Amino acid sequence: MFLMTLIISITAVSAAENSTTSPVVNTHVESNTQNQLTTVAEKEVVSNNKVETNAISKATKSVKTSEVKSTNNDKISNESGSKILTSTKTDDKVTQTTTKSNNNTIQTSSQTIIQNKSVTKTLKTTNDVKSSIVLKINPITTIAQKKITLNATAYTSNNKPLNNVDAVFKINGVTIGKTKTVKGLASLDYTVPKWGAKNYNLLVKVGETSSTLPQSANTTLKLVKDNVTINMGSYSAAPSSKVVFKANITQSNNIPLNNVTVVFKVNDVTIGKTTVLNGMCNMTYTTPKNPKTYKLTVKVGETNYTLSKTFNTNLNVLKPSKITISSNIIAAKKSTVTLTAKVTDLKGNLASNGKVAFKINGKTISTISLVKGMASVKYDTSKLSATVNNVTVVYSGNSQFNATSANTKLRVYSQTFSYNEILKKAYDVNLSIEKYHKIPEYVLFGNTKVSSNDFLYLVSKVLSSNNTFYALNYEDKTTSSTSKYGVNIYKNDYIALSKTLVSSYDTTGYSPVSIKAADYSLSYEDAYYLLTRAVSYLYVNKNLPNYSTVRNIPHATSSNITNTTPTLNPSKITISNVIVAEKKSTVTLTAKVTDLTGNLASSGKVAFKINGKTISTISVVNGIATLKYNTTPLSTALNNITVVYSGNSKLNANTTTSKLRLYNYVFSYNEVLKKAYDVKVYIEKYNALPKTVMFGSVGVSQVDFLYMVSRVLSTNNSFYAMGYMAKTSSSTSKYGVNIYKNDYASLSKEIAYNFDTYGYSPVNIKVAGYSLSYEDAYYLLTRAVSYLYVNKNLPNYSTVLNIKTANQTSNPSTSNPSTNTVPDGYSQYLVSSKNCEVNSTAIKNALSKAIAGVTGTYNQAVAIFNYVNKHTSYSGYYNTRYGAIGTLNRGYGNCVDTAHLVIAMMRTANIPARYCHATCYFRSGLVTGHVWAEVYVNGKWYKCDGTSNSNTFGNIVNWNSCGSITRYISLPF
Missing domain, CATH: 1.20.272 (Zinc Finger, Delta Prime; domain 3)
Known part of the structure; x- marks a missing residue:
């Protein structure tokens, strides 16, 4: 018995030791109690042998030690080499069994202890041990600010889903949310913050329950940079106008972008930077002067959570359009009125297409397609009141013309x-x-x-x-x-x-x-x-x-007119409003007296007065009174004529007035045109008006010459110098504005009328809403007539330019100081203009340097071209920017300004020169509008393009060919 007890104790200790490295796992042991693990508590074992009691106690302690270690390891396993000690008590005997498992072979030894007292205690079964959790969560790749669902699966080790168990999700150790498992799934909806694109640690942890152990699992939350979407339409605007670009910028999940730098570019040139706020950004821009389609670019910079993005659209700079419609339209009530609108650019070119909407009093009545620049609609006025009705015409624009609108009035009447x-x-x-x-x-x-x-x-x-x-x-x-x-x-x-x-x-x-x-x-x-x-x-x-x-009367109080019939029939005297005669000649003054229906007066006297003095009284014969008068006593100025009819038994007395103007000299239409050209050259040379304009040996005063050019624009064919006076006191309100043909023609008529009626210039000169000084009006009209002389037609407009009051005492000199002889008919190619400053001091100085020691017209022309080519370089921009003098001073310019300089120097040297404009095909592959000069020497026109050092006089190599060429004496752009 003692020997057996000792063996059991040793075996139990051995099993306990092995359990520290080999956890106990659901080992199936066949015994009389069918897998029921029991032990006898140390104090409850009854034995007559004290040694036996101690041996059981040791064995029991070994079992307890094994159980604690197994619990701490949180795992239950059946590994090879494990030992299990069990004690079974049945009635009065205790059976101790040691089971050894090795290489899938189970060896069992048992010993039975006979006890006198039946006391038992049951150990925990393996089914009462908490099971472990299999917790899984997959890696996630997403973007910042996106709403995602985090899913983790939670099952017991025997593949049973967990239900209603707490689960916590953490990112980089920070709790982001809690949830509960449902059928083995823990789900959490989560919106990713605006974090940078990188990897984050995502952890899910399931709590302990009465039957399961706590468990956690890790994975990677990978944030990548989001794509950016830019929404912006194309834009259309007029040249040199302000336009506001608006862009809507969002992430791929339609979240507005915020606080990110945005760059705007036109034709790849940055025009400004701004910051996007709540998905929107604006940029105000003044469009280029040149109408065409430009590339408009919006670029968003990269952030730590979004990618960069570039978006391109079109900026269509359109020609400014103009709608022409009658300023006031009159129509009868219940009639059909035709509203007609004409759409052009500012040069009068017709718009080829587009829509025109007609509105009356704010309501659209029709939308019409343009046909050859015209749109018309017929409208029944029955619905309109007999008063002022507002008409608005709206043009939609097209690919070349910008949208615009115009207003007018429609007046409807019921009685005529x-x-x-x-x-x-x-x-x-x-x-x-x-x-x-x-x-x-x-x-x-x-x-x-x-x-x-x-x-x-x-x-x-x-x-x-x-x-x-x-x-x-x-x-x-x-x-x-x-x-x-x-x-x-x-x-x-x-x-x-x-x-x-x-x-x-x-x-x-x-x-x-x-x-x-x-x-x-x-x-x-x-x-x-x-x-x-x-x-x-x-x-x-x-x-x-x-x-x-001006006479004073009180306000009306009567309700109607008393139609009083005079005792005598009213008479009428007819005489020419203005009579023009030569000094020291005999003029015939004729007055016709009638009643209002044209019946001739049968009798009466007519007194003729000049400057208030009666010169003769004539009897009326068959309604006519005629007087011949010698003008010798009169001055060559305005003379007032008064005709007084005495009346007779049927006709009442009456009076009328007229003007008698005397002149010393008369000048032809062509003489005045030629002299206007000469005076223009003089003004642009001396920056002053001439005091006297010489017609051969006849000197015409400055004021009389203004009268002549005004009469030319009124298309009169006889011109006189009459000793007029200047009484204009107005000043110019704005320079640089264009006065169009109908306006300056109207101005010329008003000035001529004032001279004819009063003998002096208008006190206030106004045209197209602008005030003009006497000098600036003189220069404006003289340039228009000079243009007529050169081009045989009037210009579309004349620009208001500033000159000082004439301060020259000598007669105007219109000859050029150069010794070169100008061929007949080519003097028009010597004129000065705003940007081609012929004969200016700066141009003369440059010319002197260019042709120093050079003789002969051809040689001087070559020398001038070489001088410009050597002293200037090319700079790209559109149209005129500096003019001839500005280009000379700066030493650079585009093709237009370079041509200005070449032509200004040629003309100052008395060498005819003109502008050429065409679309050119450059050897670099560029196709664009281009300007160069042509110079007339020895009966031939020579090409002169100073934009490239490769070009020579008469030879251009930097471009190969061009389209149709338009030639100008004065360049309009």
């Missing part, structure tokens, strides 16, 4: 009146005013009542020589009062007043707030009376009076 009706009614109203000293509230045309405002509009329209007249329910909004009574408002001033009134009525629907005529303020009533008298005079005399006097 004839020219003669208004003249007769003005006569009646004038009689009423002078009888009752007040203006009527309305005027009766038959059964039609016309308001005071509408009648003022009608008489104003008559003075504007319009042949159709309407009543359009106008309003009176004039608040000005008359500043001075008794002053005479001369014809051009009261006609200008009538135009101002008509414009205000047409544009706004009411009279001007402030009425002015010849710098005098007028009340509404006094303006009404002033113009009514003028039209009444027109009715009686068939011509307008030279002036109408």
Whole structure:
């Protein structure tokens, strides 16, 4: 017995020792208790032999030691070489069994201890040990700011899914969320922060339960840089206009980009940088002057979480477009009116396509496709009120022309009146005013009542020589009062007043707030009376009076006009408005006297007065009174003629006036054109007006020459010097503006009229809304006539340029100082212009250096070209930037400015030169618009392109061919 007990103890210890390295795992042991592991507690073993008790105690302790170690290892396994000690108590005997497993062979030894007392205690079974967890999570690759789902699978070691167990997710040790397992899956929705692109440690940990151990698993969260999306459409704009580029920039998941630098480029040249905020960025840019399509680039820089991105679109710089439509359109109520719009660029070239929308009072009535620059729509005015209607024309633009709009007015009327009706009614109203000293509230045309405002509009329209007249329910909004009574408002001033009134009525629907005529303020009533008298005079005399006097009348209080018939029929005197005669000649003055229907006066006397002095009284014979008068006593200036008819038994007395202008010399049309060219050359040489212009041996004053060029633009074929005076006091309001043909032609007529009527230049010179000084108006019109001389037609516009008051005492010299002889018919190729400063000091100095010691026209032309080619280099830009002098001073320029310098020096040397413009094909492969010079020497034109050192006089090698060539005397760009 003792020996057996000792063996068991040793075996138990051996098994316990082995368990430290070989954990116990569900080992199946066959015994009487069918896998039930039991042991007898140390204090409960009853034995008569003390040695046996100690041996069991040792064995029991060995078993307990093995159990603790197995629990700490968190694993249960069945590895080879393990030993298991079990104790089984059945009734009164204890059986101790030692099982040894080696190489899949189980050896068992057992010993039975007979006990007197049946006491048992059961050890834990292997089924009560917590099982381990198999936890898995896969690597994840994603981008910052994206919402993702983290999934981890959690199963027991025997492949049972975990349910309702806490799971924690951590990134780089920081908890990002908690969840619970559902059917073996732990899921967590997570939005990735704006982290940089790199690898992060992702950990998931499952907590301990009553049956499972805690477990954690690691993987990699890989963040990559996100793609960027840029959304921006193409842009279209006019040259030199401001445009705002707007770009929408997002990540691939449509998240707006923020605080990232964005660069904008045009044709790969950076135009600015900005920062994107909430996915949007803007860039304001002034478009280039040259109309064409440019590449517009937006580039977003790389960040630590996004990639860089470049986006290209088009910037279409379009030609500025212009819509031409009648400024005021008049139509009858319930009629069909045709609205026609013409779309061109600023040079008058027709737009080839596009849409035009017509709107009336803000509502679109039709959208029409352009055909050869024209769009028309017919519209029934039945729906419109008889008043002012706003018309808006909107052009959509096309691939070459920018979009634009224009406004006009459509006036709808319900009643029309004839020219003669208004003249007769003005006569009646004038009689009423002078009888009752007040203006009527309305005027009766038959059964039609016309308001005071509408009648003022009608008489104003008559003075504007319009042949159709309407009543359009106008309003009176004039608040000005008359500043001075008794002053005479001369014809051009009261006609200008009538135009101002008509414009205000047409544009706004009411009279001007402030009425002015010849710098005098007028009340509404006094303006009404002033113009009514003028039209009444027109009715009686068939011509307008030279002036109408400002007179005072109170406001109307009567409700109608008393139509008073005069005792005598009104008479009319007809005489030429302006009579022109040569000094020391005999002039015939003829007056015709009739009634208003044209019946000749049968009797009466006509007194002729010149400058207030009666020179003769003639009896009327068959309505005619004629006087021959010798002009010797008169000055060569403006002389006032007054014709006074005495009246007779049927016709009332009457008076009219005229002008007699005397001249010493008469000049032909071509003489004036040629002299305008000479004067222009003089002005551009000396920066001053000539005091006298010589026509052969005849000196014409500066003022008389302005009259002549004004008359030329009025297409008159006889020109005189008449001793006019300059009384202009206005100054130029803006330089550099273009005055277009119809405007400067209108200006010339106004100046000629003022000279004819008053003998002096207008006090205030205005054209196209700009004020001009006397000198600048002189230069403007002289250049236009000079252009007519050179090109045989008038220019489309003439630019307002600044010159100083004439300060030269010598007569103008129009010859060139060079000894080179200009061939007949080629003097037009010697003119100076704004950018081709012929005969300027700087150009002369350069010319002296270029041709020093060189004789002969051809040799000097070669020397000038070589000088320019040597002293300048090419710089790329569009159109004129510096001009000839600026290019000379800088030593560089583009093809245009280089041509300016070549031509300025050639012309200063009296060598004819002109500009050439074409699309050229350069040897570098570039195809672009190009300008060069041509020089006329020895009967031949030579090409001169100073943009390349490879080129020589008459020979160009830096480009191979070109398209059609346009040649200019003065370059327009």
